[in-house]
Amino acid sequence: MFELTRRHFLAGSSSLLFTTGAVAQVKDATGLKVVALPSIFGDMFKALRDEFVSGRDANVSLDTSIREDETAISTILRNAIIGNIPDILFISPNYLRVFADRNLAQHLDVFQQNEPDWEQNFSPAVTRIGNVGGNVEGLGFAVSMPVVLYNLELAARAGVSELPTTWEDIFVLGRKIDNLGERNVVGGFMEYDNGGNWTFHGLLNGFGGRILSEDSRNIGFGGPEGLAALNVLRDFGQCGQSRVDMSRDQARQAFSAGQLGILCTSSSSYEAIEKRTQGLFQIAMRPFPIGAQNGYLPAAGPLTIMFSKDPEQQRRAWDFMKFASSVAGQTVMATRTAYLPANDLSFQDQRLKAFYSSRANLSALVPALAKMGPWEAFPGENSVKITTVIKDHMAAVVLLKATPQQALEQMSRDVSALMSPR
Numbered sequence: 001m002f003e004l005t006r007r008h009f010l011a012g013s014s015s016l017l018f019t020t021g022a023v024a025q026v027k028d029a030t031g032l033k034v035v036a037l038p039s040i041f042g043d044m045f046k047a048l049r050d051e052f053v054s055g056r057d058a059n060v061s062l063d064t065s066i067r068e069d070e071t072a073i074s075t076i077l078r079n080a081i082i083g084n085i086p087d088i089l090f091i092s093p094n095y096l097r098v099f100a101d102r103n104l105a106q107h108l109d110v111f112q113q114n115e116p117d118w119e120q121n122f123s124p125a126v127t128r129i130g131n132v133g134g135n136v137e138g139l140g141f142a143v144s145m146p147v148v149l150y151n152l153e154l155a156a157r158a159g160v161s162e163l164p165t166t167w168e169d170i171f172v173l174g175r176k177i178d179n180l181g182e183r184n185v186v187g188g189f190m191e192y193d194n195g196g197n198w199t200f201h202g203l204l205n206g207f208g209g210r211i212l213s214e215d216s217r218n219i220g221f222g223g224p225e226g227l228a229a230l231n232v233l234r235d236f237g238q239c240g241q242s243r244v245d246m247s248r249d250q251a252r253q254a255f256s257a258g259q260l261g262i263l264c265t266s267s268s269s270y271e272a273i274e275k276r277t278q279g280l281f282q283i284a285m286r287p288f289p290i291g292a293q294n295g296y297l298p299a300a301g302p303l304t305i306m307f308s309k310d311p312e313q314q315r316r317a318w319d320f321m322k323f324a325s326s327v328a329g330q331t332v333m334a335t336r337t338a339y340l341p342a343n344d345l346s347f348q349d350q351r352l353k354a355f356y357s358s359r360a361n362l363s364a365l366v367p368a369l370a371k372m373g374p375w376e377a378f379p380g381e382n383s384v385k386i387t388t389v390i391k392d393h394m395a396a397v398v399l400l401k402a403t404p405q406q407a408l409e410q411m412s413r414d415v416s417a418l419m420s421p422r
Contacts, residue, residue, distance in 0.1 A: 031061060045064050051329070052323050077098075088307070094375040094376070096377070107135050126342050128296075129143075141342055145297050149262070149273065149284070150173075150261070151262070155173060163286060171238070178239050185261065186259065188241060188264075191248040192391060192394040194248060200394060207291045207292050208291075208295045211378070219416055233397045258281055268338055287364075296373035297372055299373065342372070378419065389411065
């Protein structure tokens, strides 16, 4: 998460990418104005724009110059004061609340309800990913989900040939690998330092819990679901992670070097890891286990937000957003990035069927798309402090310095004290 303070509104133009670039260009353009990030997928966004305008009487001004979400947020909020913001923004879903709480993001429910064939063309995850407080504030576009990566060579040495499907069986495998006694090999590693506490959300949501109460005024993780999530972290500590304390980047490097048997990470990291492990050992990838009937996984990856207030611009913006989440738009995205489609109806398209047919590890994630949901964020000015507090308590559990119960009780008190009154 990103702490928004008065200094972001007062920041000088020399530190703002938008001031003489994107926002100025957007202001001078006619038609639809779109800012899309991250910039590393600029070619994909341009292909998406070109596909949309082809055969349409449409003019789309697209800026793909921004790499970091924080840059876009601070600049858009500053420029919102003078009414100079784009019609559409592509950004990570955990930042959606920033714009929803400030009434900048437009409610999309009415647009969806006016689409009589919506359910025939869009899966439920498209709107579920962008839900804030019961309102649809964004549309899912691209998905990265929490996954478990397996070093199949180490698993075979540990005598396991069938991949586990529950956390309990994952721990059994992790301990077996850790007990092999091979030099520098750790049985399992759970990334706990992801931005916005994404890993904790993935565990908590999978057990049917939420980070916030229904009204977003209080914590929602203080019950049995939160304890179950921390129990998973403890068990990874017992699989060998307590002996090492690595960053997520270091853990990914260690897995690629054959020093981790199991790595819990994001699906967006798979492509880079796969390239590094080619010719060394085989890997398998599966989504986080979902331990409750009402459980889901928090979606990372960009979604679309509408800022337009003019009815005609809203109509144009909705058409573009709808296209981006349609089968045609999802095909453009999926074939040019490591992201998965938010709209799982896209897999009925022959082009994507062919694309995924030879990609078994990516195909294994497809069923979990139906279980993707929102990546919630803490409200108020202490959001960054809260995520840091949670990360620190997670570290204490996985390093076996605190029991899950102790950490949950203290974390509940700490976060409750930091939550701003609403």
